[in-house]
Amino acid sequence: MVPRWSSVLIFVVTVASWIASGSCSLQIEATDSVCLSFCGGFPSVNTQEGCLCGKTVENKVAHEAFLGIPYAKPPVGELRFANPEPASPYGIYNASYPRSVCIQKNTLIPKYNFIQGDEDCLYLNVYRPQNAAGPLPVIVYIHGGEFVGNIVPTTVGADYFMASGKVLFVTIQYRLGVFGFLSTGDDAIPGNFGLKDQVMALKWVQNNIGSFGGNASQVTVFGHDAGAASIQLHMMSPLSEGLFSQAILMGGSGLSNRVNKGIQDSLSLAQDLANTVGVRSKRPLTTKQLRRSLRQADAEDLAAAVDILKYWDTNPQMIFRPVIESSWDQGSFITEDPEKLWAKGEYRRVPMMIGYSQNEGAAYTVKIMHNDALLEELINNQKLFLPALTGYSTKNMSAINKRFFEGDLMSISTSSGLIKLVSESLFLYPMIKSIKQHIANDRLPEAPIQMFQFGYQGRYSIAAEYAGEELFEYYGVCNGDDLPYLFYNFTTEPEVDTPDALVTQEFINNHIDFAVNGPTLPDIGTVAGPNLALSQQIYFKSFGNDAETEAPVVSVLGRDNKQFTELEEIYKWWSTLEA
Secondary structure, eight states: OOOHHHHHHHHHHHHHHHHHHTOOEEOOOOOHHHHHHHTTTSOEEEOSSEEEEOEEEESSSEEEEEEEEEOBOOOOGGGTTSOOOBOOOOEEEEOSSOOOOBOEEOTTSGGGOSEEOBSOOOEEEEEEETTOOSOEEEEEEEOOSTTTSOSSOSOOOOHHHHHHSSOEEEEEOOOOHHHHHOOOSSSSSOOOHHHHHHHHHHHHHHHHGGGGTEEEEEEEEEEETHHHHHHHHHTTOGGGTTSOSEEEEESOOTTSHHHHOOSSOHHHHHHHHHHHTTOOOSSOOOHHHHHHHHHHSOHHHHHHTHHHHOSBTTBSTTSSOOOOOSSOOTTOSOOSOHHHHHHHTOSOOOOEEEEEOTBTTHHHHHHHHTOHHHHHHHHHTHHHHHHHHHSOOGGGHHHHHHHHSTTSSOOGGGTTHHHHHHHIIIIIHHHHHHHHHHHHTTOTTTSOEEEEEEOOOOSOOTHHHHHTSOOSSOOOSBTTTTGGGTOGGGSOOOOTTSHHHHHHHHHHHHHHHHHHHOOOOOTTOSOOOTTSOGGGTOEEEEEEEOTTTOOEEEEEEOTTOHHHHHHHHHHHHHHHHHO
């Protein structure tokens, strides 16, 4: 007779071998007891779709990770350029390793400017502290990357968040570029598929996060760059109703011209794409015929086509972007101009934390500033390129030249104003306009805002990644420079008791405190009104360096501080230009 302990050992070894092999799933009915038994000593969770066998991560702090969880069916074949559909049940699922990133050609980062990833990519990752007492608040992170790629296309390390033991952390993948945002302007290819993927992922969180020990009624969505723009659009979309209770927007806005203003209409762009990938017809194709042809096209050909569709170098970065859908049905994400919706106050009233870096625009411009040939091309073609780059018309260029280029056309000697121009026009102004309109709509009492500026200059800057080579000039704290202080896998962990370690801890605590406790209010309480100064209504924290010693300084700003004064001036100047 075989001892009972021997059968158990064989079973555990079999499970370990299955997980180690990378096999995806087994079609077994997964009750709670079956799930717990089958996963053996590995972390396990039984969801609505089946049993997940995860793994324990031993980095900064031990925690549990459930990786590569499908939340939607693979968007291939007839589901390419279609709204996402919920994932099929998977029985017992190996969630011990991440799946492929979404197919992309990340023109924003030169070293990632090649085709990588897969169309089968609609997966998410869930991280939870070991032995956590739930239900815990949940943070869902939506990555940035101009809707064309991830800033760093690897799994985002949640170790710093896990070290607190206070939250669950979820990261999601969504369709990018042509696959996520192609549109024909009608119901053949309505567009916004990447945003609809995000909705599907957030629905999965609502349905399943309780099984992980998370609180579905306390979900904070957190986005950087295009992820922040996505969240602001979610606040205006009927599809996202009830899917989150708070929002963190960092380095991006859904009201930015780079999100809302395209080079041409959607149908023309789709037709140009078809021509680029070799779709030919003796007669004009209907949009449904166009969709059929593009579904048959090679995925890598579609991803590569962006290089031909751009007007100059890698611009526009965001050639396929969110669109206003032409008709309303149950699957439509947004059918009205976001700027009008926000101005009218037609958006979800949830508390927000909004953050920025002063030189956000270096993400777009450092490559140009660091390349003599590109800078010369821009200067020689600025009457065409600057309106396209900023989304403002040629009639605005005289005022823009006066503010940023010493009153004349941009030249080599005044080109440093380019970073300030792009930072203000595409990042800071849409951000502060969103806040001012939120106050004017009298939303602040029920949906408070707190802010932060990340101005800390540490040992690492992503500016060199944007330039594609080592930099010997400093371009300021730019878009993405804050990410290493949040995500463990983004760069190496700072040494204990160093300035970078201090800022990391403070910055992480800033985000976790918001997710757990909600927004911090200014000392004067909850007074609000359009005629009060920003500093009287919004709690503001600054992460920076001491001017003399360069030591890190984290401070809460009161009235009459430099940051609020600068933002008020930016809002006044650009709103006058738009009037």
